Each structure stands twice: as C-alpha cells, then as structure tokens.
Amino acid sequence: MIAQNMTIFFWGVCLLTSGWATYSEASVPENLDKSIDELKAYYIKDDHEIHNAHPVFLRVLKDLKVNLEEPEQNLLMSIIMDTYSRIFTRMENDSLDEATKERIAHVQEHLKKLRENYFPGKSAELKTYAETLWAIKEDDPVIQRKALFELKRVYREATLLKNLKNKERRRRQAKNTKNLKS
C-alpha cells in the first residue's frame, strides 16, 4: 500500500514540475516585468474601469486556445501583437515623461522580438487589405458594376484555392497514412 502511494506521489511531483517547467519557461523576463510594473504604477491609479468585466485581450486569448487551430492561433496572436504595438506607439508619442517613453520603448522591443520569433505572419498587410474591402461603398453604382464584371474571375479563384487546399490536405493525409504503415 505504501509503495502504491509512493508511486502516485512520485508521478504527481513529475506532473507538477513538468507543468511548472512549461509554465516557468513562459514567464516574463525580469527586466520586462519591472518595466511593466513601473508603467502600471504610472498609468493605473487603481481605477475601477480596469476591473470591470470587459478585458480587451484576455477574452480573445481564452477563446483562441479553445476554438482555433495552430495556423489561426498564430495569425490571431500576430494581430494581438500588432494591436499592442499600435497602442504603445500612441502612448509613447503622447507621453511627455522621458522615463516613461523609455520604458514603453523597452516593452515594445520585447514584443517585437516575440512577434518576429513567434508570428512572422503578414497580419499588418492583411489588415490593410481588410480595411480596403470594408471601406467599399456597396451603394456606389460604379463599384456595383465592377463587382459584377469581376465576379466570374473571383468565383474561379476562390474555387481554385479551395481545390488546391483540399488536394494538399489529401496529400498530407496519404503521407501520414504511409508513415504509419511503414
């Protein structure tokens, strides 16, 4: 009976340490941690707005892990990083305090490194394309006629892209099955 408890205890410790190892690998570097605390002390005067139930990024992050696949997680993470960069660039430009400007620049550097390592995607370009499309006026007669004029090509391209995607997926599945058999 004691031997059994010892084994459970042993595996429990392993699980905890491996879990803690993964989580500790994900900790915030010390100097970045300091800069963030100093910026929080400077900007957040214990106001209630921070603690209302509407987080900005944490809600998206929570869903990201549950709902999306890796490529989409990466894309969304790069959009989150871009959004942080937009916010901090504005804060840096607006600040009149030299020390605060330096701390924000320091935080931006870390985020930039994380983004380059982790999400080399094209989310900034994607945003430009998306905004161009959203700005399209659906009641503009010239736009309406152009949209009609281009429709067949767009339809073909969309179907072509889909077919290529399906072909690639079948190729990958065939490769995996072959690997399993060998």
Place this chain on the structure above:
Amino acid sequence: MIAQNMTIFFWGVCLLTSGWATYSEASVPENLDKSIDELKAYYIKDDHEIHNAHPVFLRVLKDLKVNLEEPEQNLLMSIIMDTYSRIFTRMENDSLDEATKERIAHVQEHLKKLRENYFPGKSAELKTYAETLWAIKEDDPVIQRKALFELKRVYREATLLKNLKNKERRRRQAKNTKNLKS
C-alpha cells in the same frame, strides 16, 4: 530522337490536362454563368468606368495568392465574399425589376454555398476576433490602461503557446526520424 520527343509531348499533354483539370474544376457552374451574364447585360452598358485600371477585387486577389499563407488567404477570401454579399444585397433591394432581383438572389445563393464550403466556421470566428482587435482605438486611455494591465498574462500565453508548438514540432520530428529508421 523521336522517342524523346514523344515523351516530352506526352508529359506536356499531362501537364496541360492536369492544369486544365484543376482550372476546369474551378469553372463557374453553367446556370450561375448565365445569371451573371444577364446581370452584366442589364447593369453594364459598355461604360468606360469598368475598364479603368482600378479593379475592386482582382487586385486584392492577385496579392492574396502571392503574399499570404493559407489561414490569411482564407480570412481575406471570407472578407471578399462578405463584401460581395453587401453589394448584391444592396443591388437586390434597390432593384425594381423582378427578374433582376431573382438573378441576384440566385448569384447570392452560389456565393453563400462557396463561402460555407470554403470557409468553415473557424474563418468566420477568426474574422470576428480580427475585426474586434482591428477596431480597438489606440488613443482611448481606458484601453491603454487595460492593455497594460493584461500585458504580463498575454506575454506568458504567447510564450507558452510558442513553447508548446516547438515541443510538438520536436516530437513530430523525432517520430518521423524514428519512422524513417524503422
């Protein structure tokens, strides 16, 4: 020499037909083709505006194929489809001609099917998250403070996600190497 030419000719035909096969798989269904032609005849009275050098969607499509990865292509394609839906819904509402309304509705049906097949739920979810993040006002002081307040958690989650990804990649590589050896 003749045998060699025959082989080149043979492979040329294969390439062409497979290319044509992929492209023909991407052709516009006959009935849709007809509706589009009828709508073009109705709306486009051979006016020069259509042929000026500013296409609406084709420019984005061209870049999409060259610049973006698959998840980004999917997201942008779903935004293109949304934009078409916006334009055609407006045209359908504004039209006083019953036959034209029916043709537009018919085209909308095809686009809807393409959209559902091509961009299963995930792209739609991804688009909602992306639009939420892109709509964030970087000059809003409450947003700025919340962004700061959430930063450590976001940084940890991003690094955690990266570490898990790298671990999975190392596990897959080890597995593949093991498969090759066996």
